[in-house]
Amino acid sequence: QWGHWKPVEQQRCSGRRCLCFVRNGTTWTQQAYLKPSTAGFNNFGNTVAIDGDTIAIGAEDEDSASTGINGSEIGTGAPSRGAVYVFTRSGNTWSQQAYVKASNSAANSSFGVSLSLDSNTLAVGTDSASTCIFTRSGGLWTQEALYREGQYGTWRFIWHQRGAPWRHSRRRCIWRRQCRYRHQW
Numbered sequence: 001q002w003g004h005w006k007p008v009e010q011q012r013c014s015g016r017r018c019l020c021f022v023r024n025g026t027t028w029t030q031q032a033y034l035k036p037s038t039a040g041f042n043n044f045g046n047t048v049a050i051d052g053d054t055i056a057i058g059a060e061d062e063d064s065a066s067t068g069i070n071g072s073e074i075g076t077g078a079p080s081r082g083a084v085y086v087f088t089r090s091g092n093t094w095s096q097q098a099y100v101k102a103s104n105s106a107a108n109s110s111f112g113v114s115l116s117l118d119s120n121t122l123a124v125g126t127d128s129a130s131t132c133i134f135t136r137s138g139g140l141w142t143q144e145a146l147y148r149e150g151q152y153g154t155w156r157f158i159w160h161q162r163g164a165p166w167r168h169s170r171r172r173c174i175w176r177r178q179c180r181y182r183h184q185w
Helices: none
Strands: 006-012 017-024 029-034 044-051 054-061 083-090 093-100 115-117 119-125 130-137 140-148 167-170 176-182
Touching: 017 054, 029 083, 029 093, 044 115, 054 093, 054 115, 054 119, 083 119, 093 140, 115 140
Parallel strands: none
Antiparallel strands: 006 017, 017 029, 044 054, 054 083, 083 093, 115 119, 119 130, 130 140, 167 176
């Protein structure tokens, strides 16, 4: 039992790697040096989501034109489409499990600008006001839902522009919108 672990993003301005540390008692030691397989500035590590032995790392300025799961990571023809790299740990070894892109990936959408990971469900936000939901089964990730709704999924605050969160629920593989939370201004 390793106890607690956490990633520490290093060289934030270059966004090229993420260091994972584990805690045993009161001592922290580096266990892994995680990085994307492609080089270059892509803001890798600006967003991180952790659950158990799985870590999702966003790279919102990644430029590959591929879409979906485990497509080609090579390419620079699609500026700031973004990507998410999913790593899993087995014992002391970390390995990349998936390279995740939206099925509707578009230039400058910054896919991966926000992340949430819970067990086998990954939510990925974009700057283009959408959120993609991915699920994992048997080590394979699939896109299960895509939400686009006004300001839904954005995280920036601009004066006089207001968004509101939506509450969704899932039953089997079906996602349903339940309600929208609004503040009375």
